[in-house]
Each structure stands twice: as C-alpha cells, then as structure tokens.
Amino acid sequence: xxxxxxxxxxxxxxxxxxxxxxxxxxxxxxxxxxxxxxxxxxxxxxxxxxxxxxxxxxxxxxxxxxxxxxxxxxxxxxxxxxxxxxxxxxxxxxxxxxxxxxxxxxxxxxxxxxxxxxxxxxxxxxxxxxxxxxxxxxxxxxxxxxxxxxxxxxxxxxxxxxxxxxxxxxxxxxxxxxxxxxxxxxxxxxxxxxxxxxxxxxxxxxxxxxxxxxxxxxxxxxxxxxxxxxxxxxxxxxxxxxxxxxxxxxxxxxxxxxxxxxxxxxxxxxxxxxxxxxxxxxxxxxxxxxxxxxxxxxxxxxxxxxxxxxxxxxxxxxxxxxxxxxxxxxxxxxxxxxxxxxxxxxxxxxxxxxxxxxxxxxxxxxxxxxxxxxxxxxxxxxxxxxxxxxxxxxxxxxxxxxxxxxxxxxxxxxxxxxxxxxxxxxxxxxxxxxxxxxxxxxxxxxxxxxxxxxxxxxxxxxxxxxxxxxxxxxxxxxxxxxxx
Numbered sequence: 001x002x003x004x005x006x007x008x009x010x011x012x013x014x015x016x017x018x019x020x021x022x023x024x025x026x027x028x029x030x031x032x033x034x035x036x037x038x039x040x041x042x043x044x045x046x047x048x049x050x051x052x053x054x055x056x057x058x059x060x061x062x063x064x065x066x067x068x069x070x071x072x073x074x075x076x077x078x079x080x081x082x083x084x085x086x087x088x089x090x091x092x093x094x095x096x097x098x099x100x101x102x103x104x105x106x107x108x109x110x111x112x113x114x115x116x117x118x119x120x121x122x123x124x125x126x127x128x129x130x131x132x133x134x135x136x137x138x139x140x141x142x143x144x145x146x147x148x149x150x151x152x153x154x155x156x157x158x159x160x161x162x163x164x165x166x167x168x169x170x171x172x173x174x175x176x177x178x179x180x181x182x183x184x185x186x187x188x189x190x191x192x193x194x195x196x197x198x199x200x201x202x203x204x205x206x207x208x209x210x211x212x213x214x215x216x217x218x219x220x221x222x223x224x225x226x227x228x229x230x231x232x233x234x235x236x237x238x239x240x241x242x243x244x245x246x247x248x249x250x251x252x253x254x255x256x257x258x259x260x261x262x263x264x265x266x267x268x269x270x271x272x273x274x275x276x277x278x279x280x281x282x283x284x285x286x287x288x289x290x291x292x293x294x295x296x297x298x299x300x301x302x303x304x305x306x307x308x309x310x311x312x313x314x315x316x317x318x319x320x321x322x323x324x325x326x327x328x329x330x331x332x333x334x335x336x337x338x339x340x341x342x343x344x345x346x347x348x349x350x351x352x353x354x355x356x357x358x359x360x361x362x363x364x365x366x367x368x369x370x371x372x373x374x375x376x377x378x379x380x381x382x383x384x385x386x387x388x389x390x391x392x393x394x395x396x397x398x399x400x401x402x403x404x405x406x407x408x409x410x411x412x413x414x415x416x417x418x419x420x421x422x423x424x425x426x427x428x429x430x431x432x433x434x435x436x437x438x439x440x441x442x443x444x445x446x447x448x449x450x451x452x453x454x455x456x457x458x459x460x461x462x463x464x465x466x467x468x469x470x471x472x473x474x475x476x477x478x479x480x481x482x483x484x
Contacts, residue, residue, distance in 0.1 A: 265357035276419040286450035313374035349398030
C-alpha cells in the first residue's frame with residue numbers, strides 16, 4: 001500500500017484493513033512530522049466500522065508529512081504519511097515541508113549524509129496491521145520539530161473560563177489560530193464526546209498533565225456553552241429574535257426533527273441487518289425450557305475448584321453439539337452458484353453490546369473447545385470489545401451466532417440473522433416460574449429459547465429438531481455426555 005513518490009520519499013497510503021472495509025476515521029496520530037520511525041512502527045490509530053486499529057508503516061526513516069486531521073474520515077488508498085527513507089533526525093526539519101496534519105508534501109533534497117536514498121532499496125515488511133508479522137519492538141521515536149510560540153493577548157479563554165489580563169498565561173492555553181499539530185487528547189471517549197456536541201478541542205486548554213484535555217474539561221466547556229446559549233436565547237426572545245439550537249456533531253436539525261448520519265459501527269450494523277432482511281428468507285421457532293438442572297450443573301462445576309465456568313460457555317457447548325447433529329444450520333448460501341455450502345468447523349459468534357455499539361466477536365473453532373476454554377475465550381473477547389481493541393479478524397468469519405439477550409432482562413426475541421450465516425440461537429433471561437415437574441406444580445428456573453434460521457438451507461423439521469435438542473440439553477445436561 002506504499003509507493004515511492006520520488007526516489008527518496010515514500011508515500012504510505014491507508015491500507016485495506018480487510019473484510020470489505022472501505023474507510024477509517026483517524027482517532028489519534030502516534031507520530032509527528034520530524035519523528036524518526038522504524039519499519040512496522042504504528043504511526044496512526046484509526047477507527048473502522050468494526051474496531052480501532054493501530055496502523056504500522058512499512059518504511060523506516062523520518063516522517064516528512066501527515067495527511068488528515070484527527071477526526072477525519074479517509075478512504076482506503078488515501079495518503080497517510082510520507083517518510084524520507086534512510087534519513088536521520090537531523091534531516092527532519094530541513095526535509096519537512098509542512099508541520100501539521102495534512103500539510104506536507106514530498107521532499108526534493110537528498111539526505112545530508114550517506115548515499116542518496118534513491119540508490120537504497122527501501123526496507124519494508126509490507127505488513128498493514130500490528131501483530132501480523134514482525135515481532136521486533138519499534139525503535140524509540142525521536143522528535144524533531146521547530147519551536148512553536150503561542151502569542152497571547154490581554155485576556156484568553158480556557159475551557160470556557162475567561163482569563164484576566166493579569167493572570168499568567170500557562171503553556172496549556174491554546175487558541176485555534178496557534179495550533180498546527182494534534183490536540184493533546186488520549187482518550188477516544190473524550191474525543192467522541194466532543195464530536196457529539198460539535199466542540200472544537202483546539203479551543204480548549206487541558207487541565208491534565210502537559211495540557212492534556214480530560215473529560216472534565218469537555219464537560220465544563222459544554223456546560224458553559226449551554227449556559228451561554230440559554231442567555232443568548234433569553235435575549236433573543238426578548239427582542240423577537242429566533243434562537244439557534246445547538247446540535248450534536250454530524251446531526252442536522254429541522255422542523256421535522258434531528259438527522260443523525262448512519263456511519264461507523266451504527267452504519268455497518270444497519271447495512272448488514274438490511275442486507276440480511278433483503279436476502280435471507282428467515283423464520284423463527286421458539287420453546288420454553290426448564291434450566292434448573294443446567295444451573296445446578298454449573299454450580300457443581302464451579303464448586304469443584306479450578307476456573308469458573310460461565311453460563312454462556314455451557315450454552316455454546318450445547319450449540320456446537322447440536323450443530324454436529326444438524327450441520328445444515330452451520331452453513332451459508334452461495335447465491336451466485338445457487339449452492340448451499342456446509343462448513344466443517346464452527347466459528348461461534350456472540351452478540352455483545354459495547355460503548356461503540358453492537359459487535360459480534362467470533363470464537364474460532366468453538367467445536368474443538370471445552371467449557372473452560374470457551375469461558376476464557378468469551379472473557380477475552382468481551383474485554384477486548386469493551387476496550388475497543390477487537391481486530392477485524394476477531395469480528396468476522398463466524399458460521400453461527402449465539403445471542404444472549406437475556407442480559408437485557410427480556411424473555412424472547414426474533415433476532416435478525418448475522419449475514420451470511422444461516423441461523424442464530426437466542427437465549428432469554430432465566431427466571432423462576434411455575435412449571436409442571438414430575439407431575440407436580442413447582443417453581444423452576446425457566447428460559448425461552450428461539451432459533452431464527454434461513455429457510456433456504458433447511459425446512460422446519462430440521463430447525464425444530466435442532467431447537468428441541470438444545471432444550472433437552474438445557475433441561476438434562478447429561479444428554480451432552482453422549483457427544484463428549
């Protein structure tokens with residue numbers, strides 16, 4: 001994804017991050033113009049519709065230009081950085097034609113020392129994602145940039161606070177005109193909060209170490225802006241004026257309501273679910289099951305010592321056993337060839353709600369894992385999802401999905417199939433209910449199970465058989481012993 005714009009300066013473009021992703025948003029630059037980078041050193045953190053990814057540059061040298069501000073959405077193939085291959089830190093200022101994001105171009109001069117870079121073969125691994133190849137630790141960055149001075153007037157504003165003329169201007173004071181590099185924000189949550197409220201972080205002065213902008217700074221600025229808007233609205237109401245309402249970033253208001261663009265995770269989910277509804281003739285069947293014995297079995301397992309076994313791991317183990325009996329549901333449809341492709345392995349996806357929205361991490365080779373291994377992998381992927389560290393490879397390639405919507409306190413659902421899979425098992429909450437047990441009315445732990453399936457891959461008999469087997473295993477876990 002990189003090519004030489006001339007004999008010395010290599011231009012690295014946003015690589016194809018896989019799985020149909022066509023664009024990514026710059027979350028945080030990890031290098032600045034003048035920095036020395038090593039081969040495969042991450043240079044930028046981007047957010048795709050599936051995950052946040054650190055993108056490594058396949059060339060080593062001095063960064064001479066960056067393209068795109070933080071928060072900018074770039075298409076695959078757009079330039080990210082240019083690197084003077086083989087240059088040293090001392091060459092940085094002389095070779096860089098821009099100092100800010102999106103302000104640089106290629107270089108025209110050869111490095112001051114050593115043979116011309118054009119005579120050297122650029123060294124690069126070709127890797128595009130961290131962890132996909134080289135394991136060597138990146139070289140320590142050396143930053144070379146011209147000194148920047150911020151001119152301040154008689155008074156300034158920091159986080160919505162007005163600074164008096166007699167108050168000393170600290171290094172944290174920032175103005176939109178004086179900032180030509182990335183703003184000091186580490187947390188993506190802080191950046192997202194500012195974007196949602198159309199707040200320019202360059203106008204804020206951070207209260208954290210070295211001027212770092214914290215969430216409290218953004219919230220204070222928002223409260224100050226809201227108070228100012230209220231005062232302005234009051235004045236305009238008194239004079240017959242029409243106040244202008246503040247809107248969230250990316251949203252447009254009108255007399256009919258607020259428009260919020262479908263982008264990022266929400267947009268990807270919308271596209272996938274819409275495609276599923278268009279292409280898959282789905283049907284749903286459901287059954288109530290007595291989960292009392294399954295809960296007792298789990299309690300006994302966890303009382304025997306060793307790692308605790310999660311309920312979702314037991315349900316996953318039941319799913320893989322059921323798919324071995326009914327392989328039609330572990331398949332996909334090749335519409336162009338008009339063929340049903342039955343898949344050998346079970347890569348089990350599970351729906352997880354995160355701050356970024358709904359994601360479906362995938363447990364690879366779930367059919368070959370025991371309850372302990374499944375528990376550990378569910379925990380790892382869930383934590384990675386909450387932290388926004390899931391890679392595209394961990395979010396794709398599923399063959400069947402387990403959806404535990406019982407965590408939301410609901411009993412049933414008719415889920416939409418995760419295209420291009422053929423089925424999804426839904427599990428409601430497990431609650432005490434009256435139940436006829438051994439001929440007598442008793443209070444038992446009852447759960448509702450639902451199966452949504454692609455009617456192209458099987459008929460109702462197969463789907464009903466699958467769901468009945470799952471219910472039997474939930475009611476009598478000893479049934480699983482036949483397949484262990």
